[in-house]
Amino acid sequence: MFVAVIALGVLAGASGLLLGFAAVRFRVEGDPIVEKIDAILPQTQCGQCGFAGCRPYAEAIAAGEADINQCPPGGEGGIAALAELLGRDPKPLNPENGAEKPKMVAVIDEQNCIGCTLCIQACPVDAILGAAKHMHTVIARECTGCELCLAPCPVDCIQMVPVAQTIATWKWTYPVVDAKTGSPAEASVA
Amino acid sequence: MSGLFSFHGGLKTVRHKTESNREAIRASVLPQRLTVPLRQHIGAIAKPLVQAGDRVLKGQMIGQPDGYISAAVHAPTSGVVKAVDQRPVPHPSGLPDWCVTIDSDGEERWIAREPVDYRRLHPSALRNLLRNAGVVGLGGAAFPSAVKLNLSGHCERLETLILNGAECEPWITCDDRIMRERAAEIVAGLHVMVHLLEPREVLIGIEDDKPEAIAAMTAACAGTGYAVRAVPTRYPSGSVKQLVRLLTGKETPVDSLPVDVGVQCFNVATAYTVHRAVECGEPVISRIVTIAGHVNQPRNIESLLGAPFAGLVAQCGGYRDGVERLIMGGPMMGFALHSDEVPVTKATNCVLAAGAAELAPEQPVMPCIRCGACVEVCPADLLPQQLYWHARAKEFDKAQDYHLFSCIECGCCSYVCPSRIPLVQYYRYAKNEIWAQEKEKQKAELARQRHQARQERLEREKQEREAKLRQKAPPRAEPNAEKPSIETAVARAKAAPAPSLATAAGTGQQTD
Known part of the structure; x- marks a missing residue:
């Protein structure tokens, strides 16, 4: 009996020390749920959700101040991923925030650009290059398609164009089965 | 090691080899115009070195390798560059890609060809030579060979070097013919590979339905210590991991390469191009292509890269009636082409003009009945029906739990499926979606970093502005000085x- 008490006591003490050490050594800084939500969001930084970027929206979701269906670029897939992470039911995209669109990239009509730098100041990811009274251009690889540069342009020389499909980005499509005959339709035709 | 091992699954398929393997390889007629794609290999697209109007010589480099996994592209004949632009290429999408279009001058003037003594060359210099000669795997995958000839990071010492002459797909006979006719050159190329890799043993695997090729290779290997092994005719014995298993009994682990278990494998035609590159100074500008199916005289043609398929078909007497689809590669793993004007690339082993008899009859897709036939034939030891459920439901995580990426897309499961479900299409779709999601994630991460950097910069600039203001008006800004x-x-x-x-x-x- 005495031995058992000592053994249990030593065990409890050792476990306590271990837990205490682990709590200090593996301390988690910040709120991991915000990080996880932020990782799901598409990082377009477009502000369509009503917040000043993806991270503020992630913080608002974590705090329960925003719903999970306010991100149009993330689309249905993004909402489903958020719902799974947070253990909620997925719901359709809130139409007040906009609609899901194909991927776009901003293109500046360089003939008409007057070099006012307003779009450069608006771009959330510094994807526009140029200087005052010099032509500006968009670094297509860095552009998130947020459309924030459209409104400030005084000469309306920025256009959103869909991202062209190339051999490198082409994907096999989901096999489509013809509903009438039940025969597999050509992937390229579908 | 003399015995043969076996792999799980596989199929006895129709062969259709005799239609095209009776005649010797013919040289192609020189086309008027060649369209040479700059992406003929796995890896980064080659950087164009020429522009419209330039004169080029046969064998001149027109595309430079860009990055480690890349290969050079050369002018297949002498002539004038007409354009460097996007043209249709053989690809399942039918999308155009960057090509150099050359109008041939008919003179076939070569660059200065300088053979080298590979024994005196440093291994890295030799690999660089092969890279600049555009040597890639000619079995169909077109992976840059120079990368595979470097063992660093994979294994200390190579156990086995395998030369793949299995050619298991129906209809294709280009490797069969090259082994029969150019065995000595293949073995000469093999010597170069052995010099680089220093393997303990060299095995040449050939399916036993090619007795002439086996005899030719055995004769060429006499006195070299290289062993020719006849492997049973069973699709897909020519797939790398399956051939490694057949010849050495070694199983390649999931997510790794045969070289990680000390085995490296090359196609016979690749060995031939290695020989041409090193001992003749000729880069890869042509390859042997089987023209089979509904054409009047099916045969093998040594075609210049960039020559249109239509020209090759014309050289085989044109199409017979009843062609429904043009397929590049075999009927099991090939893909349908959108036009016969696309050019031959390093990956073109076969052009199959398929009629109704070669194509699976269009029958309705029925629900999966869980018969398990697909499991029995899967040579990669996967559970195709599980993969199918998860790919169909777009549950990509779960599909990956069932090792989706170990699937070699050989098509055995679709072939035996009694419900005629296009299983491989589902796997390709799932793989592509996973890659796309991965790319999207990387792009989002980059955007996040750039946004964060911008926020930090704006904050810093704000503080700097305030500091400057304070400096400009020190008495006003400093409360102590103000008092x-x-x-x-x-x-x-x-x-x-x-x-x-x-x-x-x-x-x-x-x-x-």
Whole structure:
């Protein structure tokens, strides 16, 4: 009996020390749920959700101040991923925030650009290059398609164009089965 | 090691080899115009070195390898560059890609061809030579060979070097013919590979339905210590991991390469091009292509890269009636082409003009009945029906739990499926979606970093502006310096009349 008490006591003490050490050594800084939500969001930084970027929206979701269906670029897939992470039911995209669109990239009509730098100041990811009274251009690889540069342009020389499909980005499509005959339709035709 | 091992699954398929393997390889007629794609290999697209109007010589480099996994592209004949632009290429999408279009001058003038003594060359210099000669795997995958000839990071010492002459797909006979006709050159190329890799043993695997090729290779290997092994005719014995298993009994682990278990494998035609590159100084500008199916005289043609398929078909007497689809590669793993005007690339082993008899009859897709036939034939030891459920439901995580990426897309499961479900299409779709999601994630991460960097920069600039303002007006900005001035102002105000009192009050408000 005495031995058992000592053994249990030593065990409890050792476990306590271990837990205490682990709590200090593996301390988690910040709120991991915000990080996880932020990782799901598409990082377009477009502000369509009503917040000043993806991270503020992630913080608002974590705090329960925003719903999970306010991100149009993330689309249905993004909402489903958020719902799974947070253990909620997925719901359709809130139409007040906009609609899901194909991927776009901003293109500046360089003939008409007057070099006012307003779009450069608006771009959330510094994807526009140029200087005052010099032509500006968009670094297509860095552009998130947020459309924030459209409104400030005084000469309306920025256009959103869909991202062209190339051999490198082409994907096999989901096999489509013809509903009438039940025969597999050509992937390229579908 | 003399015995043969076996792999799980596989199929006995129709062969259709004799239609095209009776005649010797013919050289192609020189086409008027060649369209040479700059992406003929796995990896980064080659950087164009020429522009419209340039004169090029046969064998001149027109595309430079860009990055480690890349290969050079050369002019297949002498002539004038007509354009460097996007043209249709053989790809399942039918999308155009960057090509160099050359109008041939009919003179076939070569660059200066300099054979080298590979024994005196440093291994890295030799690998670089092969890279600049555009040597890639000619079995169909077109992976740059120079990368595979470097063992660093994979294994200390290579156990086995395998030369793949299995050619298991129906209809294709280009490797069969090259082994029969050019065995000595293949073995010469093999010597170069052995010099680079120093393997303990060299095995040549050939399916046993090619007795002439086996005899030719055995004769060429006499006295070299290389062993020719006949492997049973069973699709897909020519797939790398399956051939490694057949010849060495070694299982390649999931997510790794045969070289990680000490085995490296090359196609026989690749060995031939290695020989041409090193000992003749000729880069890869042509390859042997089987033209089979519904053409009048099916045969093998040594075609220049960039020659249109239509020209090759014309050289085989044209199409017979009843061609429904043009397929590049075999009927099991090939893909349908959108046009016969696309050019031959390093990956083109076969052009199959398929009629109704070669194509699976269009029958309705029925639900999966869980018969398990697909499991029995899967050579990669996967559970195709599980993969199918998860790919169909777009549950990509779960599909990956069932090792989706170990699938070699051989098509055995679709072939035996009694419900005629296009299983491989589902796997390709799932793989592509996973890759796309991965790319999207990387792009989002980059955007996040750039946004964060911008926020930090804006914050820093704001602080710098404030600091500058403080510096410009030190007495006003510093509250400590301000205090005495208020006191003096108040003192002055007491002594002086109204106007200076107003100024003092203004100053006081500002500092607050």
